[in-house]
Amino acid sequence: MKIRLKLTLLFAGLFAALLLVFSLVIYFSNASQREEEYFKRLRQLAITKTNLLLEAKVQPAVLQVIYENSLNTLPRKKWLSLTRPLTCCTTTRGRSIR
Secondary structure, three states: OOHHHHHHHHHHHHHHHHHHHHHHHHHHHHHHHHHHHHHHHHHHHHHHHHHHHHHOOOOHHHHHHHHHOOOOOOOOEEEEOOOOOOOEEEEEOOEEEO
């Protein structure tokens, strides 16, 4: 094997490894940041709904309508039905799966 080919392969391998490492660092840091933001929004949403339900005495049906029409809904979420005895459903923007 010629030295030119060896150097080319070595450079390509090092460049690929470096690119892979940087890509993985960016991916995992972004994934953890997205997860933290999701749970922060979920916690804030739970606090807001609890305050509206318990302190402001908003009816659960009205609260559910407000929540479904909100633009800041989470993409896939679990919720406890407050109208029936503690049933858990998963919804995706208006559709409920039981």
